[in-house]
Structure formats: structure tokens, C-alpha cells
Amino acid sequence: MWRARTLDDDQTMTAETAARRPPAPPSKRTLFRRRSAIPGFGLTMGVTLTVLSLIVLIPLSAVVLKAAQQSPAEFWAVATSQRSLAAYRLSFGAAFVAAVINGVFGVLTAWALVRYDFPGKTLVNALVDLPFALPTAVAGIALATLYAPTGWVGQFLTPLGIKAAYNPVGVTIALIFIGLPFVVRTIEPVLRDAAEDVEEAAASLGANRIDTILRIVLPALAPAWLTGFAMAFARGVGEYGSVIFIAGNMPYKSEIAPLLIIIQLEQFEYARAATIAVVMLTVSFTMLLVINAIQAWARRFD
Amino acid sequence: MAAASHRRATEDPLWAKVLVIGTVMAFLALVLILPLAAVFAEALRKGLDAALLAINNADALAAVKLTLITAAIAVPFNAAFGLCASWAIAKHDFKGKPLLITLIDLPFSVSPVVAGLIYVLIFGLQGWFGDYLVDNDIKIIFAVPGIVLATVFVTFPFVARELIPLMQEQGTAEEEAAVSMGASGLTTFWRVTAPNVRWGLMYGVLLCNARAMGEFGAVSVVSGHIRGLTNTMPLHVEILYNEYDFVGAFAVAALLCLLAVVTLVLKTALEIVQPGVRGRGGH
The missing domain is CATH 1.20.5 (Single alpha-helices involved in coiled-coils or other helix-helix interfaces)
Structure with a gap:
């Protein structure tokens, strides 16, 4: 794409200037390195594109090609089978609920970290990133043990009639764990940069603190909040390791979409596995576009 | 007050x-x-000795070794890629830059299970190169190369997304000055750029390593779960847990927890040494 620009530039030259132009420079590399005197563009860009293609783009295309080996009717039948639909409902539903819960507590956590001083703040700050650092399988078995009917937390939920583990509730609990840092870490820098003088102005004009927060602070956080929400949701939809131990994995009930892919793979139904993967990829890429759109929208206010 | x-x-x-x-x-x-x-x-639960015994046996140690080998290949590879990509993207102007950055970030939006699946579709028995690999007796899926590939995929963006915004922020003035005074590209990189981005690089490598050692979903699809051969630590945790060897599963899990704690301590230390290292690339 960046090549096309330089060709266009050439074409806009009149015939006269083209004729007077000195012979083509010995190295065409100046055309690539627009407005930069720094060397190494050809090499690093070449390596980047090659590695990106070999590791990411070509392998990802394999899943689309595999799914495309079926007829559209076959594809549709697998993609929208009752079992698949139940799995999407669980994966998307649990990811949504978890992202909403993280949306609430994530804002509070970011608020406390940015605006307040309290003992142990450094520790809390480090701890928020635990889900990024802790292997998902470890989180999975820990949560399953905690929320099992005899577990530390589960024993208090059972008398209340709440079945947390081996249930969609358990899936949601695991996704809350996984998604929390996404929300906190997207809101935090925005909150830190937010000018307090706007709040001061609101207060001096007679707004009470609640009004200021609801009408000045939260609207300013909206783009970051939505981005964090979308990232937590996207991660939750595809999450596997932390979920399978606590989910119960009952078909139609507590079976997440990524697990369905693995089940199809184990039965050597590669095209079916690819079909569900394509559905999930489509949703992920849509989420990615949404996140990019939100961020582009947010930059308009800068 | x-x-x-x-x-x-x-x-x-x-x-x-x-x-x-x-x-x-x-x-x-x-x-x-x-x-x-x-x-x-x-x-x-059954005392320290039982926990240590669960870690100090052949299968667990083989899992630790494979996890270390995988990270030792995947992390430097992605660090080198991140340096290359950020040099090309942050220090030069070209069309389609946002698209390229989005494509590099792509693996973060892909479910780990799908990340494993794509390599099965290419290198598996029924895959693109299935016949060739069987004829030449090369094993990628259900073997170490598949585990490394899947790990490289899921940790692909970590270093790049840390370095690209950092290098963009630092601009090109220092490098241009070095080049105009006759420094070669490599000298410019080592003497000017590398010192400027070293904290960001360490930060990216740290997060990349934590994910590489802890990855479960993608590795689970391509591993085949052969004890002592293709079992990483997270997979070993799963096997022990499913066999109701809870002390064993949680002992290996505790080892991974220590890794997570060390990661968080180093990360916090980096943020104290170099305020602002966090939050450029998000994540």
C-alpha cells in the first residue's frame, strides 16, 4: 500500500518535469523512506511482514480455507447447530455479564488507585495484574476448588441454593477473574490525565460531588470504559484454561465455544472445528474493529 | 486542611x-x-514434603524443562520480532501503518484454542503438509515444535505493542542526528535507540515470558499430552488435577504462582525505576 503512494506521486508530475528529471536515482530506497533519514527500513519491514505472514496471517487463513471446504449448507448447519448455539450463548453471555461486573468494580478500583492514598496501595496496584501473570490453568483449578460445594466460598453458597461451580455461574466467575485488569488498566491512565480543574469548575458553579462525578467525570471516562469492557469481553469469549475446570462442560448447559472446538478436533472433525473457529474469529475481529472505532472516536475529544 | x-x-x-x-x-x-x-x-494440605515430592519427580521435572525450553525459544524470537517491527513502524513513515499495527495485535483477539487449531490444520496428519511431514518423519504436532509455534503465536504482540508506542513517542531526532554524523544503522540502533527503549523492552519481555510459560489452551491443542515428552507445566497441572492428585496438581500450580509473583514484583520494580513504562501499549 505504501508503494502505491510513491507511484501516484510520480504520475502527478507533468511530462515536462518528468523529462527534466535527472535519471532515476541508483537506489530506490529513498522512495520507501519518506521523511526519514534512518536506515534499515527495507530489512526490518521485510522481516516484519515475513514473520507476521508465516506465524499469524497464513496459519489463520488455514482455518478459513478448511471451513470453506464444506458446502455453505454444511457450514451453516454446523455453525448454527443447537449445541453450537448453546455454546455461543454461554460464551458470549458469561463474557458479557463478567465484563459488566468488571466494568463496575474496575472503575472503582481505578478510581481508588488514582485518586486515593491508602496503605498497601503499591501491593493492590501490583495485584491487579495477577490475571495477566498467573497461568490460566492455575486460576482454573483454584477457582474450581474455591467454588465447589465444599470449597471455601462454595460452602456458603450451597445453603443459599446457589450452585456456582460446574454451572454457567462458574464460567462467569472465571471470566471476572480474567477480565478485571483489562478494565482497570484502560481506565487508569485516562483518569490520571483527566484535568481536575474541570471538576473544580463544576464544584465552584454549585454542582455537588455526586453531580460532578455523574455528569463530568464518568462521561469523560466513557470511551476508555467501553474499550476496557470490549477488551475484557473479547478475551472472555475466547478464554479456555481458567474456564474448563469450573464450567462442568455439560453439552447444551455449561459447554463453552472453545471447548466445542476441542471436542470436534478430538473426533477428527477438522472442518467442523474450523467452522466454529471461523464464527468465533468473526466475532473477535468485529470486537477489534469496535475497539478501534471507540478509540478513534475518543481521540476526537483530545 | x-x-x-x-x-x-x-x-x-x-x-x-x-x-x-x-x-x-x-x-x-x-x-x-x-x-x-x-x-x-x-x-x-498434606504437608510440605508431599508437595515437594510432587514437584521432584521425573514427569514434573520434564514438564518444568519443556516449559523453560519453550519460553527460551518463544520469548527471544518475539523480542527480536518486536524490535524489528517497532523500528520499521515507529522510525519510518509509510501508508497502511494502522493496519499493520492491528495485524500484529491480532493474536490477542484470537482464542487460544483457535491458535492451536490453526497449526493442527497446517502441520497435522490431515493438514497442508501432513503427507510431507509423515514421509520425512518430522513431527510438529504432538511434539515440541508445535508447542513452541503455538506459544510464539499467543505471545506474538507482547514486545511489539510495548515498543511501538514508546519509540513513536521518542521520535526520530536522536537517530537522525547519529546517522547524519556518520553512524551506521546498526551503531545507531545499539548506541542510541537501544538505551532509550531498554526498560520498555524488559517490560514487554517480562509479560511475554509470563504468558509463554503459562499458556494452556493453545498448547493443549497441539501437545498431545504425552507425559515426560510434550507436557508443559500448565498441562501437567491439568493431568494431575483430572487424576484427582490434588496435592500434586496444586504443588506444580504453586510453582507457577511463584512465577506469577516474581513477574509482578519485577513489573512493579520496573514501574518504580522507570515511571511511565506502563500503559503505553496497554495490557
């Missing part, structure tokens, strides 16, 4: 602070600390 009426307009009343901090602490204790505590409690 002594009396409450003198508090600044942007400062919340004390009761609000206590309420917010209390809620946050309770939430984080429930969601983050309790699982961490549960791992160590379960690992030590």
Missing part, C-alpha cells in the same frame, strides 16, 4: 473514600487473593 470544610472540591469526603477503598479491597480479596491463597493451601 485540618477541618473537613477545607477539603478541596475534587477531594471526596472521608466516608466515600472508606466506602470505595473497602469495596475495592473486598472485591480484590475475593477475586484475586482467595484463588492465590487456595493454591498454596491445597498444595500444602
Whole structure:
């Protein structure tokens, strides 16, 4: 794409200037390195594109090609089978609920970290990133043990009639764990940069603190909040390791979409596995576009 | 500031602070600390000796070794890629830059299970190169190369997304000065750029390593779960757990928890040494 620009530039030259132009420079590399005197563009860009293609783009295309080996009717039948639909409902539903819960507590956590001083703040700050650092399988078995009917937390939920583990509730609990840092870490820098003088102005004009927060602070956080929400949701939809131990994995009930892919793979139904993967990829890429759109929208206010 | 009426307009009343901090602490204790505590409690349920025995046996040690080998290949590879990509993207102008950055970020939006699946479709028995690999007796899926490939995929963007915004922020003036005074590209990189980005690079490598050692979904699809051969630590945790060897599972899990704690300590130290290292690339 960046090549096309330089060709266009050439074409806009009149015939006269083209004729007077000195012979083509010995190295065409100046055309690539627009407005930069720094060397190494050809090499690093070449390596980047090659590695990106070999590791990411070509392998990802394999899943689309595999799914495309079926007829559209076959594809549709697998993609929208009752079992698949139940799995999407669980994966998307649990990811949504978890992202909403993280949306609430994530804002509070970011608020406390940015605006307040309290003992142990450094520790809390480090701890928020635990889900990024802790292997998902470890989180999975820990949560399953905690929320099992005899577990530390589960024993208090059972008398209340709440079945947390081996249930969609358990899936949601695991996704809350996984998604929390996404929300906190997207809101935090925005909150830190937010000018307090706007709040001061609101207060001096007679707004009470609640009004200021609801009408000045939260609207300013909206783009970051939505981005964090979308990232937590996207991660939750595809999450596997932390979920399978606590989910119960009952078909139609507590079976997440990524697990369905693995089940199809184990039965050597590669095209079916690819079909569900394509559905999930489509949703992920849509989420990615949404996140990019939100961020582009947010930059308009800068 | 002594009396409450003198508090600044942007400062919340004390009761609000206590309420917010209390809620946050309770939430984080429930969601983050309790699982961490549960791992160590379960690992030590039958005493320290039982836990150490679960770690100090051939299968567990083989899993530790494979995890270290995988990270030792995947992390430097992605660090080198990240340096290459950020040099090309941040220090030069070209069309389609946002698209390229989005494509590099792509693996973060792909489910780990799908990340494993794509390599099965290419290198598996029925895959693109299935016949060729069988004829030449090369094993990629259900073997170490597949595990490394899947790990490289899921950790692909970590270093690049840390370095690209950092290098963009630093601009090109210092490099241009070095080049105009006759420094070669490589000298410019080592003497000018590398010192400027070293903290960001370490930060990216740290996160990349934590994910590489802890990856479960993608590796689970391509591994085949052969004990002592293609079992990484997270996969070993799963096998032991499914065999109801809870002390064993949680003992290996505790080892992974220590890795996570060390990662968080180093990360916090980096943020103290170099404020602002966080949050450029997000994640």
C-alpha cells in the first residue's frame, strides 16, 4: 500500500518535469523512506511482514480455507447447530455479564488507585495484574476448588441454593477473574490525565460531588470504559484454561465455544472445528474493529 | 486542611473514600487473593514434603524443562520480532501503518484454542503438509515444535505493542542526528535507540515470558499430552488435577504462582525505576 503512494506521486508530475528529471536515482530506497533519514527500513519491514505472514496471517487463513471446504449448507448447519448455539450463548453471555461486573468494580478500583492514598496501595496496584501473570490453568483449578460445594466460598453458597461451580455461574466467575485488569488498566491512565480543574469548575458553579462525578467525570471516562469492557469481553469469549475446570462442560448447559472446538478436533472433525473457529474469529475481529472505532472516536475529544 | 470544610472540591469526603477503598479491597480479596491463597493451601494440605515430592519427580521435572525450553525459544524470537517491527513502524513513515499495527495485535483477539487449531490444520496428519511431514518423519504436532509455534503465536504482540508506542513517542531526532554524523544503522540502533527503549523492552519481555510459560489452551491443542515428552507445566497441572492428585496438581500450580509473583514484583520494580513504562501499549 505504501508503494502505491510513491507511484501516484510520480504520475502527478507533468511530462515536462518528468523529462527534466535527472535519471532515476541508483537506489530506490529513498522512495520507501519518506521523511526519514534512518536506515534499515527495507530489512526490518521485510522481516516484519515475513514473520507476521508465516506465524499469524497464513496459519489463520488455514482455518478459513478448511471451513470453506464444506458446502455453505454444511457450514451453516454446523455453525448454527443447537449445541453450537448453546455454546455461543454461554460464551458470549458469561463474557458479557463478567465484563459488566468488571466494568463496575474496575472503575472503582481505578478510581481508588488514582485518586486515593491508602496503605498497601503499591501491593493492590501490583495485584491487579495477577490475571495477566498467573497461568490460566492455575486460576482454573483454584477457582474450581474455591467454588465447589465444599470449597471455601462454595460452602456458603450451597445453603443459599446457589450452585456456582460446574454451572454457567462458574464460567462467569472465571471470566471476572480474567477480565478485571483489562478494565482497570484502560481506565487508569485516562483518569490520571483527566484535568481536575474541570471538576473544580463544576464544584465552584454549585454542582455537588455526586453531580460532578455523574455528569463530568464518568462521561469523560466513557470511551476508555467501553474499550476496557470490549477488551475484557473479547478475551472472555475466547478464554479456555481458567474456564474448563469450573464450567462442568455439560453439552447444551455449561459447554463453552472453545471447548466445542476441542471436542470436534478430538473426533477428527477438522472442518467442523474450523467452522466454529471461523464464527468465533468473526466475532473477535468485529470486537477489534469496535475497539478501534471507540478509540478513534475518543481521540476526537483530545 | 485540618477541618473537613477545607477539603478541596475534587477531594471526596472521608466516608466515600472508606466506602470505595473497602469495596475495592473486598472485591480484590475475593477475586484475586482467595484463588492465590487456595493454591498454596491445597498444595500444602498434606504437608510440605508431599508437595515437594510432587514437584521432584521425573514427569514434573520434564514438564518444568519443556516449559523453560519453550519460553527460551518463544520469548527471544518475539523480542527480536518486536524490535524489528517497532523500528520499521515507529522510525519510518509509510501508508497502511494502522493496519499493520492491528495485524500484529491480532493474536490477542484470537482464542487460544483457535491458535492451536490453526497449526493442527497446517502441520497435522490431515493438514497442508501432513503427507510431507509423515514421509520425512518430522513431527510438529504432538511434539515440541508445535508447542513452541503455538506459544510464539499467543505471545506474538507482547514486545511489539510495548515498543511501538514508546519509540513513536521518542521520535526520530536522536537517530537522525547519529546517522547524519556518520553512524551506521546498526551503531545507531545499539548506541542510541537501544538505551532509550531498554526498560520498555524488559517490560514487554517480562509479560511475554509470563504468558509463554503459562499458556494452556493453545498448547493443549497441539501437545498431545504425552507425559515426560510434550507436557508443559500448565498441562501437567491439568493431568494431575483430572487424576484427582490434588496435592500434586496444586504443588506444580504453586510453582507457577511463584512465577506469577516474581513477574509482578519485577513489573512493579520496573514501574518504580522507570515511571511511565506502563500503559503505553496497554495490557
